[in-house]
Amino acid sequence: MAGSFMRRIAVFMADVTLTVDGKKLTVPAGTLLIEACKSTGIEVPSFCYYPGLSLQGACRMCLVEIEKMPKLQTACTTPVAEGMVATTESDKIKQARKSMIEMLLANHPLDCPVCDAGGECELQDMTFKYGAAESKFMDMKNHRDEQQWSPVVYFDRPRCILCYRCVRVCGEGMDVWALGVQNRGSGSIIAPNKEDHLECEECGMCIDICPVGALTSGAYRYKTRPWEMKHVGTVCTHCGDGCKTTLGVRRADTGMQIVRGDNRDKSGINGDFLCIKGRYAFDFANNPERLQQPLIKRDGKFVPSTWEQAFDLIASKFQEVLASHGPSSIGVVGSNHTSNEENYLLQKFARLVLGTNNIDHHRTADFPALASALAGKKDATASMRDVFNAPAILLIGNNPTEQHPLLAWQIRSNVRLHRAKLYIANSSPIKLRRQATAFVQIAPGSEGAFVQFLTANDAAADAVASPQLTREALSQMRDALKSESGLVIIFGSELRGSDVTALVNYGLSLGAKFICLGDYANSRGAADMGLYPDMLPGYAPVSSATRFHEHWLDEVPTAPGLNLLQLVDAAKAGNLKALYVVGSNPVARYNIDPFVLSKTFVIVQDMFLTETAASADVVLPVANAYEKGGTYTNTCGDVQMLKKAGEFSGVRNDFECIVRIAAGMGCDVHKLVPFGGGGTRADMGQSRGAQSGESDQHAVWLADHNLEPKMSPYDPVAMLDEIQRLVPGYDISRLGLLSGHDEHTQLVQITGATGMGHPELVMPANDKLFTSGTLGRFSATLNTVMERYRTMPEDVEIAAGYDPMVRE
Amino acid sequence: MGIVKNIAAIAKGMSVTFMEMFKPTIVENYPDGPGPTRGAMFQDRFRGMHVLQRDENGLEKCVACFLCAAACPSNCIYIEAAENTETHRVSGAERYAKVYNIDYNRCIFCGYCVEACPTDAITHGHGFELATYNASSLVYRKEQLLAGTPAHEGANAIFSQYENARLIPKK
Numbered sequence A: 001m002a003g004s005f006m007r008r009i010a011v012f013m014a015d016v017t018l019t020v021d022g023k024k025l026t027v028p029a030g031t032l033l034i035e036a037c038k039s040t041g042i043e044v045p046s047f048c049y050y051p052g053l054s055l056q057g058a059c060r061m062c063l064v065e066i067e068k069m070p071k072l073q074t075a076c077t078t079p080v081a082e083g084m085v086a087t088t089e090s091d092k093i094k095q096a097r098k099s100m101i102e103m104l105l106a107n108h109p110l111d112c113p114v115c116d117a118g119g120e121c122e123l124q125d126m127t128f129k130y131g132a133a134e135s136k137f138m139d140m141k142n143h144r145d146e147q148q149w150s151p152v153v154y155f156d157r158p159r160c161i162l163c164y165r166c167v168r169v170c171g172e173g174m175d176v177w178a179l180g181v182q183n184r185g186s187g188s189i190i191a192p193n194k195e196d197h198l199e200c201e202e203c204g205m206c207i208d209i210c211p212v213g214a215l216t217s218g219a220y221r222y223k224t225r226p227w228e229m230k231h232v233g234t235v236c237t238h239c240g241d242g243c244k245t246t247l248g249v250r251r252a253d254t255g256m257q258i259v260r261g262d263n264r265d266k267s268g269i270n271g272d273f274l275c276i277k278g279r280y281a282f283d284f285a286n287n288p289e290r291l292q293q294p295l296i297k298r299d300g301k302f303v304p305s306t307w308e309q310a311f312d313l314i315a316s317k318f319q320e321v322l323a324s325h326g327p328s329s330i331g332v333v334g335s336n337h338t339s340n341e342e343n344y345l346l347q348k349f350a351r352l353v354l355g356t357n358n359i360d361h362h363r364t365a366d367f368p369a370l371a372s373a374l375a376g377k378k379d380a381t382a383s384m385r386d387v388f389n390a391p392a393i394l395l396i397g398n399n400p401t402e403q404h405p406l407l408a409w410q411i412r413s414n415v416r417l418h419r420a421k422l423y424i425a426n427s428s429p430i431k432l433r434r435q436a437t438a439f440v441q442i443a444p445g446s447e448g449a450f451v452q453f454l455t456a457n458d459a460a461a462d463a464v465a466s467p468q469l470t471r472e473a474l475s476q477m478r479d480a481l482k483s484e485s486g487l488v489i490i491f492g493s494e495l496r497g498s499d500v501t502a503l504v505n506y507g508l509s510l511g512a513k514f515i516c517l518g519d520y521a522n523s524r525g526a527a528d529m530g531l532y533p534d535m536l537p538g539y540a541p542v543s544s545a546t547r548f549h550e551h552w553l554d555e556v557p558t559a560p561g562l563n564l565l566q567l568v569d570a571a572k573a574g575n576l577k578a579l580y581v582v583g584s585n586p587v588a589r590y591n592i593d594p595f596v597l598s599k600t601f602v603i604v605q606d607m608f609l610t611e612t613a614a615s616a617d618v619v620l621p622v623a624n625a626y627e628k629g630g631t632y633t634n635t636c637g638d639v640q641m642l643k644k645a646g647e648f649s650g651v652r653n654d655f656e657c658i659v660r661i662a663a664g665m666g667c668d669v670h671k672l673v674p675f676g677g678g679g680t681r682a683d684m685g686q687s688r689g690a691q692s693g694e695s696d697q698h699a700v701w702l703a704d705h706n707l708e709p710k711m712s713p714y715d716p717v718a719m720l721d722e723i724q725r726l727v728p729g730y731d732i733s734r735l736g737l738l739s740g741h742d743e744h745t746q747l748v749q750i751t752g753a754t755g756m757g758h759p760e761l762v763m764p765a766n767d768k769l770f771t772s773g774t775l776g777r778f779s780a781t782l783n784t785v786m787e788r789y790r791t792m793p794e795d796v797e798i799a800a801g802y803d804p805m806v807r808e
Numbered sequence B: 001m002g003i004v005k006n007i008a009a010i011a012k013g014m015s016v017t018f019m020e021m022f023k024p025t026i027v028e029n030y031p032d033g034p035g036p037t038r039g040a041m042f043q044d045r046f047r048g049m050h051v052l053q054r055d056e057n058g059l060e061k062c063v064a065c066f067l068c069a070a071a072c073p074s075n076c077i078y079i080e081a082a083e084n085t086e087t088h089r090v091s092g093a094e095r096y097a098k099v100y101n102i103d104y105n106r107c108i109f110c111g112y113c114v115e116a117c118p119t120d121a122i123t124h125g126h127g128f129e130l131a132t133y134n135a136s137s138l139v140y141r142k143e144q145l146l147a148g149t150p151a152h153e154g155a156n157a158i159f160s161q162y163e164n165a166r167l168i169p170k171k
Helices: A004-009 A032-041 A091-105 A122-130 A165-174 A203-207 A274-285 A309-327 A340-353 A367-374 A386-391 A403-419 A431-435 A447-454 A459-462 A469-483 A497-510 A524-529 A547-551 A564-572 A593-600 A653-665 A684-693 A697-704 A716-726 A734-738 A773-777 A780-791 B002-019 B067-071 B112-116 B157-166
Strands: A015-020 A023-027 A064-067 A086-087 A149-151 A153-154 A179-182 A188-193 A215-217 A232-233 A246-251 A254-264 A294-298 A303-304 A328-335 A392-396 A420-425 A440-441 A487-491 A512-518 A577-583 A603-606 A618-621 A630-633 A637-642 B049-052 B077-083 B096-105 B124-125
Touching: A004 A386, A015 A032, A023 A032, A032 A165, A064 A091, A122 B124, A165 A179, A165 A203, A165 A403, A179 A618, A232 A637, A246 A274, A254 A274, A274 A773, A274 A780, A294 A309, A309 A328, A309 A577, A309 A603, A309 A618, A309 A653, A328 A340, A328 A564, A340 A524, A340 A577, A340 A630, A340 A653, A367 A497, A367 A512, A367 A524, A386 A403, A386 A487, A392 A403, A392 A447, A403 A431, A420 A431, A420 A469, A440 A469, A447 A459, A447 A469, A459 A469, A487 A497, A497 A512, A524 A630, A524 A780, A547 A716, A603 B096, A630 A716, A637 A734, A697 A716, A716 B112, B067 B112, B112 B124
Parallel strands: A015 A086, A328 A577, A392 A420, A392 A487, A420 A440, A487 A512, A577 A603, A603 A618
Antiparallel strands: A015 A023, A064 A086, A149 A153, A153 A215, A179 A188, A232 A246, A246 A254, A294 A303, A294 A618, A630 A637, B049 B124, B077 B096
């Protein structure tokens, strides 16, 4: 973080050459000595220094010798200078560091065996390295009992080494300022700013950043030790930001149990950041209410069945309905939490096997409108990384602090470290306004009018007007925006349809890039993969012939199908004979009376007996995103790989269920999934092409990309092959994906703008910091935290810097 | 002289033999001997089935630090930790082992776990009759491994009572 800041400074400042441990190196002027050492592979130990946070110089561990300076210097606060000669390891330095550790250990309890940080403690490592294990003090250690500051934060004061990392990350990084330092000098202690407890976003950043076990997590408390776990870096399955979370898994009776979430692996787009959901809300996976067996409803009661019975029943029922009522009497509802491969497979199954376009999902943003407004323009969307580096940002609508915590972190860090300009137009005083260069509080629902105003339509100013807003502020913002280059425009679901088109036209004239904010982990993926009744993957209209009609070698129905609300109406009228719901809960989300579905044969694939599942005829227990492979596309369009972390006995993944149902219906599985043998001979097309002039294009594509045909019909990567081959924008680096990078996709519509979806169907999830739709309801930690804030006394005086908007 | 010397040597040797003839003929009368070990005798250092020790209050010494499991070369120790509460106190520290299993299918009795234990909770006992026809019964649970409650039985309960009275504020 500081590195890129320094790089930016370097544009204006020349490089300097210095010598460290006899090595000559050249770094930009202004670089800190500790960073310069790091860049050449020399590790200078430190507790208080943390890249991207303000400098503290408290721990004195990074002491180095610099020629012509009388005493040892702290490398973390010393900027490099031309001709500087530094030594990082010598007897004198070793002695100094050893003494520092001795001082730190003076009152640090030796309870490593029962400390949650034992095994991954920086103080432990340093003590091993510098060998200050024996104490020279005779006095009793000054013990203090452990305190619980919040449901997830525990503080053990004697363990604290006063590096102030937690105070700085909470204040500077999170802009929450819940932690502070009490007293002075040797009496200093870290303490919450609210007497004995924290009032904060419960992000757990202070725990993660603590070099020792002073701050420990309530969710991971005493569960296991670090070396007992396997650590799997995967993508968080809550909001649409796509943070990388490292899950610690351990064997248990139910399979591999996830016992911890953190961001050990800082290579993700989130860097150091994780919010409460990524860190603690993995625990829905361990909820005892999880289904472990398929359920079939007989005489109004669920009876556990075998998987074979369930698949046979579903397949035969689909065939029966198809024969008696035709494809239009079947509906399919997809999910925002299933992987791209599963979404793609689901719509392909609906269109090719069921022969219907009646497929939809819970839409949380108008991605089709953005796709058609961009009209194929390349490099017009911003990635999550761009938000951290952009010189200017315009945010219209949404409240990223609550709904997109990573986006908010990126914006805050960008403003703090790069002095980026932030312009905000919102109908409520969202917390990010504290970082804003300019903030206008517009009238509720007038986001569209605000865009009109930006496009030099002065008449729109009246619609935008609110008591908190002056005409001058509006005009000033418009004028300021005109001169911004490299602008990133971020908009929430308040803007839809023609408003998006207007905004895009305005932004493109400034050379801006766009981010459209969807609410769930794979909302963007579900949209890109064509879970729409009128659109195929890549936002291609179903009515016109596209590459999908050509490549699927089958009749794709060309009439648009029914959307979710029309499906409900059809069920009411008795015209919907079967409904296939994958990982979604429309009954609760759209407030549907379960009685409506009583005449429909409902199949639900879910983890829990949700409201929708309760009214189903067959329920299949499936794995969640932490328990399978695949890819997710975050709301900016960054694709990342999911890695299987947990395992839960009795469940299968959605991909396998869909393939098995298709196979049960007598469908040739090769048509659905391009796996080895049969449909995808890697023969470069000779066997078919020589005679018929038609080659096996998939095999040719695989060979061209150095990929092997996949040998299992249940391998989602086989589907990824097809997605990368056919869906525009997804021609990204496979190597990058496999090595855990995020790959930005282009948002490209296959043919020109014909329709723009149905903006009225967009329904934002309105999740708060501590809620996450149906998933959140089954997370014990989120529930405990919410319970606590519900029971907190109302009359707490609000501290300076504390913003009531954070929580409601 | 040579003959006398030889006879003396033989007589000395035979005297040992004859003396031994009147002693019991077996070294250890296992399994028909007296006592709980049924005649089996052990060196103190013999590494038999593990015993999880208790402290002077009858509380478990194990604090579930997982160091024995980490030291174990055959990976046969499985632990789940839990937190002591004021009303349910199992060990002297703030955490205890809720589950402590040793899989004697895998254990090689190397004693590394005993070396690793920071609280001297796990020790090798002298139990050796582990043979069974059923491999699954070789996974020993904490209840099977724990040392018996000490003579002043019920100390645990009394200790907790005292603790509770001290810690819970009177209403």
